[in-house]
Amino acid sequence: MKRKLLKISSMLAVLLVMLSSMGATAFAAEELSVNSAITLQKGDTLTLTINLADCDKKIVGLQMYLNYDNSKLKYVDGSLKFEKFDGVVYNAKLENQIAITWTNVMEEADFSKQASFLSVQFEVVGTGETSISQYIAHMYNIDMVTLSNYKFTYDYSTGEENSAADQQAVITTEETFLNTHTGSFKNYDDGMGDNSPNKDTHKEIKGSEIVTKIVSATRYVVNESSDDPSISGSNGGSGTAVLIIVGVAVIVLAIVAVIIVKKRDDSKKQAEGNRYRNSDKSEQ
Secondary structure, eight states: OHHHHHHHHHHHHHHHHHHHHHHHHHHHHTEEEETTTEEEETTOEEEEEEEEEOOSSOBSEEEEEEEOOTTTEEEOTTOOBOSSOSSOEEEOOSTTEEEEEEEOTTSOBOOSSOEEEEEEEEEEOOOEEEOOEEEEEEEEOTTSOBOOOOEEEEEEEEETTEEEEEEEOOBOOOHHHHHHOOOSSOOBTTSBOTTOTTTTTOOBOOOSSOOOSOOBOOOOBSOTTOOOTTTOOOSTTOOSOBHHHHHHHHHHHHHHHHHHHHHHHHHHHHHHHHHHHHHHHHHO
């Protein structure tokens, strides 16, 4: 009798081990690791916050891209937010990518101290491993000088119990993308610029080919829910807008605005100088 009980107990123990192993395997099959920084479950909503700090110049314009795998992550409509930028133009309808552009010489964005650069949400629709990465083509100050000192970091969260803060930024390294999105901004693998403590060893991320042709992309959209075909984007690279032309146009407009502002300031200074000179003459 004791032997039978012992045999049954042993069988039950083996069965429990097998069931727990199967359960753990099934549970793991529903998980998704993002940038090796956070693990999520299928159906979770991930909030990614990109932080920027240590900039020695204020920003008046930028052009950047967020790249991801839409077989693993689905962009949540309307979730892209900017705390320090007004009038951002972006297209979230591109395949595996969000294109962003902004310029405003009348309202400089100060990131000398860490602040939220942008936040965005994705729904987990796949499992395994994936990445969300960034690439900045242009980011400059009011004198059209490209920023060289900066520090990008990522915060990940699905709630208070599942979060990771101040993680290293992830820069897009896909060669085809890099060869068609070269800009004036230098992207380094540690997410930092010339002020990086790894300045002597960090690697600049750039394509191996010089871009000599215009690259087609979909139209930028402000209102993602718009039904107007003239402003709504299409999937993939089938749109008719030219991304490089958009970037050049933004830069040209920024230059014109800078010239206008400088002329206005020079006129004010000249008027003040004339007033002081007239005042001196009247006193004499």
